[in-house]
Amino acid sequence: MKIKLGLLYGGKSAEHEVSLLTARAVSQAINFDKYEVYPIFITKTGEWRKGNALIGPAETVQMLQFGERESKPNNIISFLPEEVSANSAMETKTDSNLDVIFPLLHGPNGEDGTVQGLLEVLNLPYVGNGVLASAAGMDKVVMKQLFAQAGLSQVPYVHFIRKEWKNNQAALLKKMEENLKWPLFVKPANLGSSVGITKATNREELLKAVEFAFKYDRKIIVEQGIVARELEMSVLGNDAPRCSVAGEVLPTKDFYDYEAKYEDGTTNYAIPANVSTELLKKMEDAAIRAFKVLDCSGLVRADFFVTENEEVLINEVNTMPGFTPISMYPKLWIESGLSYSDLIEELITLALERYEEKQQLEHSKDGE
Known part of the structure; x- marks a missing residue:
């Protein structure tokens, strides 16, 4: 009997398109003799849609086309069956009885522990990191603080949130210029794929870079550039x-x-x-x-x-x-x-x- 595998992709994130590329590549490499593959697409607005089972690599293009179609009521995914008691809810898999989920999601609302937490609550097996690792790995500041505790060497950095920047901009600029050496790399703390990152070589560029990064996150990390x-x-x-x-x-x-x-x-x-x-x-x-x-x-x-x-x-x-x-x-x-x-x-x-x-x-x- 084939293993029923759910491919979860898309997502409400600036890395939505990266997830589509990942889904295409992974779906074309899966052993369809062993797995029955179900596409589960999350739109940019956060809607979940479930497609019919795929039976071969040739259908993976249809999978991505399915993901981009307008949502229909009967395509909205429901993880729990319609009739389930409170006592058995946590022991029940999805309405399509999926055996394992492969989250192919990048960035917030997918790679940050949120989806992993949902799958944990639903008692579903899933590929990849759990809630803690996903959340800590998504937040560059938390991640670096944990690395420091483990004695791992890192480049110098400064971090702050939007409110701190608004209230103490002069002090933060002084801190960065005194503790870091140009060039500086300004990054949203909770994003990947180099989205929102800017290289700054002077204060004017730094100010623009910070404002740009704040479009993607409320927390910013500024790292010292290094020749390496x-x-x-x-x-x-x-x-x-x-x-x-x-x-x-x-x-x-x-x-x-x-x-x-x-x-x-x-x-x-x-x-x-x-x-x-x-x-x-x-x-x-x-x-x-x-x-x-x-x-x-x-x-x-x-x-x-x-x-x-x-x-x-x-x-x-x-x-x-x-x-x-x-x-x-x-x-x-x-x-x-x-x-x-x-x-x-x-x-x-x-x-x-x-x-x-x-x-x-x-x-x-x-x-x-």
């Missing part, structure tokens, strides 16, 4: 994670922005990266420590800056890295000997293993 190599490593597993080979990003622009990642194809990559055995070991150690301090599961891409003297500074981790044809996460595993299809298979297996482990937990104080 940009290296990445993919991590896979639950309690015993393992690392891929390292890859190097070789952007032809000032920095690795949204267009370079997903649109213009101008960025070059070195896979595997030319790194020493000692440097590789440092990166593996930092990637695993970052994975564990956030209590991650399934998958993570760890991004690093490596200085000329091979000091490893962790930049961030991505708890739902892209799966587009030009994405680093799958490329690094392919170079490590794990095919795209096998990677998807292992992620689903890890999700089911984590779910089964959670089912062994007791939910009463007497253990009955």
